[in-house]
Amino acid sequence: MAKAYWIAFYHSIKNPDALAAYAKLAGPAIQAAGGRFLVRGTPAKTYEAGLNQRVVVIEFDSVAQATAAHDGAAYQAALKVLGNGSVERDMRIVEGVA
Numbered sequence: 001m002a003k004a005y006w007i008a009f010y011h012s013i014k015n016p017d018a019l020a021a022y023a024k025l026a027g028p029a030i031q032a033a034g035g036r037f038l039v040r041g042t043p044a045k046t047y048e049a050g051l052n053q054r055v056v057v058i059e060f061d062s063v064a065q066a067t068a069a070h071d072g073a074a075y076q077a078a079l080k081v082l083g084n085g086s087v088e089r090d091m092r093i094v095e096g097v098a
Helices: 016-032 063-071 073-082
Strands: 004-013 036-041 054-060 087-095
Touching: 004 016, 004 063, 016 036, 016 073, 054 063, 063 073, 063 087
Parallel strands: none
Antiparallel strands: 004 054, 004 087, 036 054
C-alpha cells in the first residue's frame, strides 16, 4: 500500500498567534493519528515560480489514515482555534508512489 502525504503551502500568515495556538493542538493530534512530520518551514532555495512560502509535509501510512486524521475530532478542534482568515493556505492529501 502506498503512503500518503499532507502537503500544505502557506500563502500568507495574517495571525501568527492563532497559528501558534493551532500548532500546539494540531501537532499532537496529527501524531496521535499516525502522522510523521517530514518538512516544516520555509524553503532553503526556490526555483521556477520562486514562491518563498512556509511548507509542511506530513507522511501517513495510507490515504485513508491521512483523511481520517484530518476529519478526526482532535484535528478539527485545532482548525477551530486557527479560525477563518488567520492564514491563507493550500492543503492537499497526495498518494505516494508505491
